[in-house]
């Protein structure tokens with residue numbers, strides 16, 4: 001740069017050090033604390049009575065809004081856990097909803113039918129879900145790629161069948177199960193206590209993000225990333241891909257059943273959680289958000305669930321109903337909208353939401369540099 | 372004895388449905404490496420198009436030749452949708468397997484939602500020829516004609532497919548492509564034309580399954596394809612991906628197992644046995660009964 | 668070279684899964700006779716041939732120019748290149764094991780041209796006799812004959828043949844070499860071959876790859892005379908072909924370990 005002497009020649013923008021653009025420096029200094037900041041905002045959010053018409057139906061601290069937010073948070077965590085398989089290890093599992101369903105139904109059955117206290121029910125459920133994941137993973141991981149996808153899908157179908165057939169009246173079949181509130185701590189019961197469930201969901205999300213982050217930063221995580229990029233190379237290094245994949249599969253399964261416990265408290269058990277559709281939507285969440293990134297799947301999960309709930313309202317809104325039938329009917333189907341958005345995302349937005357920052361980065365720097 | 376015959380025939384009927392869905396799925400997967408979640412959509416399109424044609428298409432109707440025409444229309448619709456899906460959505464992602472799966476996943480979600488948006492979520496009664504509602508006595512067992520129709524159709528499709536694969540140039544290309552796609556192109560053959568063809572075949576067979584399944588069940592509903600699809604996937608894995616004959620064997624095994632165990636055990640147990648069978652097959656013979664190795 | 672080459676490769680660079688396998692390879696193939704492509708195992712000979720016929724894997728990236736006459740080959744789909752007269756006999760034969768011999772041959776037929784069955788069956792009478800046998804049940808030598816026969820059904824402007832004698836018994840190696848010698852009378856061949864006896868018999872020109880680049884080009888017979896040079900480039904003396912040099916597994920393992928260390 002020293003030979004650029006003449007003042008008419010502007011220095012290339014890239015040569016401007018970060019410290020010289022004040023906005024940039026502050027941003028960089030803050031970035032490590034942003035997740036913490038987001039967490040704090042999320043924690044104190046229920047104390048806000050702000051009304052966001054169009055975004056939520058009631059004020060932020062109303063039980064309806066908190067419930068919706070809590071569901072979104074649970075799915076944010078669930079998607080982040082699923083990303084441990086898909087985005088970070090490259091395993092295309094279509095059976096992840098099974099472990100979530102185990103969490104949901106396990107809690108509901110143990111509390112309602114067996115009468116265990118919640119903490120015991122939760123413990124048994126999560127341990128059971130983890131063991132189940134280890135067992136099924138041990139079989140399914142004998143295959144790879146697409147065959148693995150099919151096999152996990154088949155295993156998940158078992159869950160759906162078991163729930164639907166209502167063996168021994170345990171699952172409530174089509175109707176599902178509502179939790180017997182008498183067995184629950186009073187702080188988690190009743191509309192007025194929705195806020196506690198919200199915090200619980202938030203804690204679950206934070207836990208999953210933390211665990212996934214720690215795992216992916218560990219040596220194991222690097223092996224998993226190696227498996228995703230080129231499995232043969234890991235084999236050449238003398239490491240057994242099967243074991244590492246089984247670890248990831250089991251861990252993700254355990255995290256999913258923990259999410260199921262929270263969801264069970266929030267909504268109760270309905271056969272919808274066993275459907276293959278739910279697994280497929282997990283995939284949609286992760287891909288929309290950005291596979292293999294820390295926040296992408298979380299955002300994807302939150303946004304997907306939010307849209308899934310809100311698009312139903314949007315679909316029956318006057319704006320949509322006034323459209324001609326060939327438009328209004330499909331638009332009133334959240335899955336039509338989400339499925340279409342998903343296809344478009346696969347084509348035009350391979351990195352998902354998480355790639356937005358890098359994509360917008362040039363634009364932002366140009367804007368911030370304007371005097 | 373009657374029960375056994377009846378169970379065998381209903382099992383075979385179920386197997387026929389599985390086979391019609393699985394054969395196309397298996398060929399598409401074997402040749403093009405595409406795990407097609409949208410395959411259930413082809414079935415739905417076939418069912419709804421037949422149902423619509425029986426009521427609305429001039430010349431078509433719920434009886435006699437009109438019904439043949441309605442089914443033909445349904446099969447045509449399924450074929451067209453399948454070809455469009457391949458050309459517009461799958462082909463641009465050629466050899467990017469995961470993206471292709473993702474697109475078919477999106478399509479299955481959006482497509483079923485679209486059927487639901489157009490014709491409602493509830494099952495619709497299916498206008499069908501009167502004779503399909505009657506029964507035929509076979510060895511003392513009273514068997515629904517719709518069931519026999521389904522079985523006969525599947526056998527014909529199996530025969531036709533095998534003849535096509537064995538005796539035509541395209542059949543030869545498909546068989547070779549299932550084995551080694553790259554080498555087919557290295558002999559100067561545009562293998563992607565064969566991709567479109569297997570999608571068309573798969574779409575047609577699935578649409579036929581939709582139409583005849585509609586006749587058998589008496590109703591059509593948007594989600595019908597989805598639940599069948601999962602068992603069809605199992606059939607494909609058990610039979611060996613890319614093998615039509617394997618699919619046929621596996622479909623029969625799965626269909627009979629399901630019927631017999633569901634009847635003599637409790638309902639639902641048969642379905643579980645099928646998944647158990649899948650696990651056993653995978654442990655003992657990862658490549659399926661016939662076909663290329665699933666673990667490669 | 669006084670005559671126009673049939674194929675010229677310029678600055679060919681191939682990356683697969685992040686590994687820079689070919690790093691600017693340039694060479695010409697003469698319009699007649701056999702040009703042999705040599706190099707140690709894993710150096711990228713197969714990768715070169717595959718890049719020429721457009722068969723690079725999806726996670727691969729090809730740069731440079733490949734020309735046949737005035738025509739640029741890169742970025743054209745494989746089936747077009749092959750129909751344009753580029754015959755490819757892959758490593759490990761790659762016959763369709765589940766199809767019969769006759770079906771394997773039929774697959775190579777093209778619309779609008781008459782397949783030269785007479786020529787193929789004259790070279791390989793065995794293929795005629797075994798028409799209904801499954802190709803998977805043929806011996807290695809017979810499979811190699813089938814792989815070559817498949818390509819000879821059509822007219823070619825250039826043949827790419829990858830290690831046709833790999834894993835064959837000595838007697839069969841001679842047979843294959845004889846066939847290639849006759850084939851090369853009418854069509855130029857770019858041959859990858861590890862067996863130096865075969866190289867000596869067939870090759871006119873040689874191109875030697877080493878560490879992703881062309882290390883030596885020139886007259887093949889000259890190369891073979893320089894024992895020390897051959898040894899340093901190929902790891903074997905030109906006098907004999909020790910069995911150890913022909914065993915794939917003995918050489919591949921250290922190769923890939925070195926590669927992973929670098930990556």
Ligand SMILES: Nc1ncnc2c1ncn2[C@@H]1O[C@H](COP(=O)(O)OP(=O)(O)O)[C@@H](O)[C@H]1O
Nearest residue numbers: 683684688707708709710711712713714715724
């Ligand atoms: N599909 C692939 N993925 C990763 N590495 C590959 C692939 N194909 C070839 N390679 C690597 O490229 C190098 C050259 O391989 P190749 O061209 O087969 O060598 P040669 O034919 O000279 O023995 C080897 O180190 C091999 O491991």
Ligand SMILES: [Mg+2]
Nearest residue numbers: 712713714758
């Ligand atoms: Mg080679």
